[in-house]
Amino acid sequence: MSHERAPGGARAVVLLSGGLDSATVLAIARSRGFDCYALSVDYGQRHRAELDAAVRVAGALGAARHVIADVDLSRFGGSALTDTSIAVPEGADAGAPASASSNPSIPITYVPARNTIMLSIALGWAEVLQADDIFFGANAVDYSGYPDCRPGYVQAFERMANLATKSAVEGRPMRINAPIIDLSKAQIIREGARLGVDFSLTVSCYQADAAGRACGRCDSCRIRREGFAAAGLPDSTRYQTG
Amino acid sequence: MSHERAPGGARAVVLLSGGLDSATVLAIARSRGFDCYALSVDYGQRHRAELDAAVRVAGALGAARHVIADVDLSRFGGSALTDTSIAVPEGADAGAPASASSNPSIPITYVPARNTIMLSIALGWAEVLQADDIFFGANAVDYSGYPDCRPGYVQAFERMANLATKSAVEGRPMRINAPIIDLSKAQIIREGARLGVDFSLTVSCYQADAAGRACGRCDSCRIRREGFAAAGLPDSTRYQTG
Numbered sequence: 357m358s359h360e361r362a363p364g365g366a367r368a369v370v371l372l373s374g375g376l377d378s379a380t381v382l383a384i385a386r387s388r389g390f391d392c393y394a395l396s397v398d399y400g401q402r403h404r405a406e407l408d409a410a411v412r413v414a415g416a417l418g419a420a421r422h423v424i425a426d427v428d429l430s431r432f433g434g435s436a437l438t439d440t441s442i443a444v445p446e447g448a449d450a451g452a453p454a455s456a457s458s459n460p461s462i463p464i465t466y467v468p469a470r471n472t473i474m475l476s477i478a479l480g481w482a483e484v485l486q487a488d489d490i491f492f493g494a495n496a497v498d499y500s501g502y503p504d505c506r507p508g509y510v511q512a513f514e515r516m517a518n519l520a521t522k523s524a525v526e527g528r529p530m531r532i533n534a535p536i537i538d539l540s541k542a543q544i545i546r547e548g549a550r551l552g553v554d555f556s557l558t559v560s561c562y563q564a565d566a567a568g569r570a571c572g573r574c575d576s577c578r579i580r581r582e583g584f585a586a587a588g589l590p591d592s593t594r595y596q597t598g
Numbered sequence: 599m600s601h602e603r604a605p606g607g608a609r610a611v612v613l614l615s616g617g618l619d620s621a622t623v624l625a626i627a628r629s630r631g632f633d634c635y636a637l638s639v640d641y642g643q644r645h646r647a648e649l650d651a652a653v654r655v656a657g658a659l660g661a662a663r664h665v666i667a668d669v670d671l672s673r674f675g676g677s678a679l680t681d682t683s684i685a686v687p688e689g690a691d692a693g694a695p696a697s698a699s700s701n702p703s704i705p706i707t708y709v710p711a712r713n714t715i716m717l718s719i720a721l722g723w724a725e726v727l728q729a730d731d732i733f734f735g736a737n738a739v740d741y742s743g744y745p746d747c748r749p750g751y752v753q754a755f756e757r758m759a760n761l762a763t764k765s766a767v768e769g770r771p772m773r774i775n776a777p778i779i780d781l782s783k784a785q786i787i788r789e790g791a792r793l794g795v796d797f798s799l800t801v802s803c804y805q806a807d808a809a810g811r812a813c814g815r816c817d818s819c820r821i822r823r824e825g826f827a828a829a830g831l832p833d834s835t836r837y838q839t840g
Contacts, residue, residue: 427669427719432726469722472762476718477669480711484674509761516754520714544713 361389367487368533369393369478370419374409375560376580377493380548382417384535385491387551393485394419397474405564411555425477432468450489450492469505475532480528482590483521494534495544510534521559541583556592569596603631609729610660611635611720611773616651617802618822619735622790626777627733635727636661637747639716640668641680654799667719674684674710710827713746717755717774724772724794725763736776737786783825791831798834811838 362368363471368390372378385392394414396407413537414422415598471494478490494505515530518524536544560580561570570577572595584591605611610632614620627634636656638649649666656664713736720732734749745751752766756774760766790797802822803812812819814837826833 422675425670428667432665432723434797468725468764469718469762472721472758473715473718476697476711476715478676479714481674483710503764504762504768506761509758511756512754516714516751519748519751519754520711522710522745 364389365391366489367391367393367420367482367485368491369482369485369487369566370491371474371478371493372396372410372414372419372422373493374406374411374413374557374558375493375576376548376553376555376583377495377544377560378410379413379417379553379555380544380551381491381493381535382413382419383551383553384547385489385533386417390489390491391420392418392491393487394422394483395396395474395478396422396424397477399428399470399473405417405561405566405568406559409557409559409568413553416554416557423481425547427473427477469504471502471509472513475517479517479521483523486523486528488523488528489531489533491533491535493549494537495539495541496537496541505537507537510537516519523543540586542586543580545583545587545589546576549587554592556594560593565596566596569594571596604731606631607633608731609633609635609662609724610725610731610733611637611724611727612733613716613720613735614638614652614656614661614664616648616653616655616800617735617818618790618795618797618825619737619786619802620652621655621659621795621797622786622793622798623733623735624655624661624777625790625793625795627731627775628659632661632731632733633662633817634733635723635729636664637716637720637723638664638666639719640666641670641712641715647803647808647810648801651709651799651801651810655795658796658799665723669715669719685724711746713744713751714755717759721759721763721772724736725765728765728770729775730765730770731775732773733775733777736779737781738779739782745777749776749779752779782829783821787829787831789826791829796834798836801834807838809836811836813838 368385370382370385371390372394375481382392382394396410411422414523436563445508475490482490494510496506510532514530517530520529524530534570560576562574562576563571570593580593581591590592612624612634614624614625614636615638624634624636638652640649653664670838717732717734724732736752738748752774755773759772759774763772766772801810802818803832804816804818805813812835822835823833
């Protein structure tokens with residue numbers, strides 16, 4: 357990917373989940389010359405091992421600062437990732453509808469408005485930091501069931517953001533960068549590897565154990581394993597078994 | 599205001615700060631026939647008395663449920679409402695710029711991306727509730743310095759929301775209702791009074807005491823007092839002095 361380098365000292369807020377995708381996005385933002393302010397959002401998710409991973413990744417990739425913001429979505433319910441009464445699907449059940457009224461193309465692990473909430477918090481921090489760029493690991497290829505991972509959504513968020521903030525009123529438009537939105541998992545892994553991301557630090561699993569080791573069975577584990585295979589790179593994921 | 603009534607059992611999420619404006623908006627949503635799910639966001643604001651007021655208002659106006667969601671913006675700093683190192687402006691200083699680089703038309707009490715964050719959380723809850731309406735007390739008249747209180751912003755948020763959610767993908771568009779956006783403070787007070795809002799339950803003051811009594815001196819108190827005068831209605835606000 358060729359891309360103009362940021363002017364010296366330019367800041368970017370980078371949403372960092374602790375997973376493989378957002379670690380690669382942080383590496384991309386660093387490679388473009390940004391001072392990176394990593395933001396993780398603790399939205400009451402079950403897989404808290406991801407947040408520990410985010411701390412490791414922010415350190416390893418040289419983020420200027422890393423903040424974990426708390427937003428408790430679990431009191432609203434409605435997702436397998438925040439509602440402990442809903443089982444995380446495994447194997448053949450992965451991506452199955454939650455109920456007859458659900459859209460079968462949208463995984464039960466969808467968290468209502470999650471990306472919108474995370475981008476909104478990033479927007480607030482970016483304004484305080486006088487950062488003109490937000491980086492975000494949306495991906496439309498492997499997670500096509502999530503509506504808020506599509507290019508049209510990202511563009512609409514950017515348009516809204518540029519009507520929302522003091523910075524925009526002052527003539528400093530905000531860019532929402534989604535540099536891996538059109539890449540396959542294999543392409544993301546190759547790009548991250550090229551930029552020196554240590555994927556063993558990252559956690560993608562929906563039900564990782566306290567040490568951050570992956571279950572190897574959930575939807576996210578399956579996509580990740582297939583990605584390494586397709587990229588022709590060794591899978592450095594730490595699994596619970598093996 | 600004439601407006602079509604909601605179909606029986608239709609739900610709406612109503613952002614409720616505990617101030618006069620959002621109490622009136624809740625009364626408007628109730629008058630249109632919605633089952634109202636009141637949402638307050640605790641974004642680390644100093645004026646916690648507002649949240650206590652929100653609890654009283656939700657009860658008095660018959661909200662079906664009231665949730666207070668926590669989002670701690672104070673770690674980002676940048677506003678007199680969340681950063682305790684910045685003084686709340688009073689009297690002649692109210693609305694003065696925070697520094698030479700600030701836009702003088704934007705009050706220092708502006709919280710970065712606050713409305714975007716609150717609407718995003720409302721969007722998540724609305725999706726879980728299968729509510730198709732969000733009500734929100736933005737007002738472009740008295741607070742013209744806040745970019746995220748203008749009609750163009752509200753429209754852009756709605757457009758983004760309809761690309762963001764599972765509900766929208768399923769063909770249930772979300773409406774972002776801002777019924778007082780074009781009203782003066784006096785008009786809001788008259789409308790609220792007509793709908794039976796007890797304004798003595800509400801707190802608008804940026805530095806109310808623990809009992810919810812207003813300082814009478816800050817920008818928000820001044821606008822509120824002038825509103826009652828212009829509406830020709832007695833000011834039921836509880837002040838610290840008098």
